[in-house]
Amino acid sequence: MKTRKCSDREKAQLKRDALKFIIPHFASNQELAKGAKIFTRGKGCYVWDIDGRKYFDSFATLLTTVCGHNRPEVTRAVKEQMERLEFFPNYVDTFTEPLINLARKLADILPGNLAVSFFVNSGSEANETAMKMARQYHLERGQRTRYKFIARRDSYHATTLGAGSVTGLKWFREYFEPLLPGCLFVSAARERDRPPNMDSTTYGRQLLREIEALIQQEGPESIAAMIMDPIPGSNTGYPMPPQGYLEGVRALCDKHGMLLIFDEVQTGFGKTGKWFACEHWDVTPDIMTLGKGLTGGFIPLGVTVTTPKVAEVFRHKPGCEFRSGSTYGGHTVACAATLANIAIIEKEQLVANARVRGAYIRNKLEALKQRHAMVGEISGIGLLLAVKLMADRQAQIPFDPKLGVGGWIRDWCYRHGMILRNNGDILVLAPSLIISKTEADFMLALIEKAIRQASTRFHV
């Protein structure tokens, strides 16, 4: 498709107006001071900016574009739906065909008996909904006292007030307190924090005892649910849990009548090499939240999916219905786009590609670590990978954050044609699931060049 060429004057005006009329999400004034980056076109794993520069996107457009940009199959599905019925709400007793077809499809691909969907507009809203669903579930069953949530330190579940209250990262919480009462935190539960003299299973058990102790202290009858991401996200470099931890959390929830909520907004839809991250441990939650890769980035949509057992509590008589909703939740065109996105994942076997390509990239990163002293832990699974930069790997000394080494590498990559996400000194590699071997090699070569430059710049 032809894009209209902007004159230099128009481009300059757009860049000025971006800063004047918009507050960006998670804004960084330091970055904005360098000017607005404006994107105009995408194809596959690549995007182009307003000046015509091409970038390989190693962060899949904020972890959304699982099947790449600009897929004619999705465009066709959206256009057809637009021409037939662009929107009718999922309101009181009304449904649309794409909505029902998508709900049926989700029931088919989701693990265990997760099969009943509540559609929203984003991952944030999906988590808000999951928390409300857990509370009302207990209320309908006569357990009004169950209102608390257990979450994990360093977890991210969104910036909204409810999901922000179970987010364990200080930066997202501190300006907005007091947050929702009754949100309790336990350890992040990362294999990487395991004491050197302890095996993984023993460490997992220790963490489970911590949760059990908290439940006993608060009283099991006060707790609605535990909310967690089976593999925490890019903020902390996809740390894996110790052995037996997720299975143990499931058992604790069952023992104490708490619901288990898995936030798979970031980890779902094939990125880990299975459709959903929890399938690596064969542990199924009572409620799962979905977003991001669900739609492939084409149109916003989120879903809170639960089991028939939980859903039944809201359906068995007038008056017990789940009290939640929004105008556009389950937007008709978003559902059509999502169905087309899922069809591409299936047809092109992108879940398998994430597994195979992810293993290839990981091996190459491990080799890179051997060649560069500043490369520390390589973490993650499938195509959700992270590289931790260290001042001294041997002595486990991190860089002084003030040096901004991760940001320097990100900027170097950007200048050389690649979008890279960094969280401080954690570099994230989470490209689209369509990534080819050639593209993977390009991404790895550029990272290595950037690391080599940074080694000289920061004297490692």
Ligand SMILES: Cc1ncc(COP(=O)(O)O)c(C=O)c1O
């Ligand atoms: C694990 C997790 N949960 C929830 C969210 C919130 O989703 P959204 O920002 O799409 O509303 C995110 C977004 O980054 C996420 O990574």
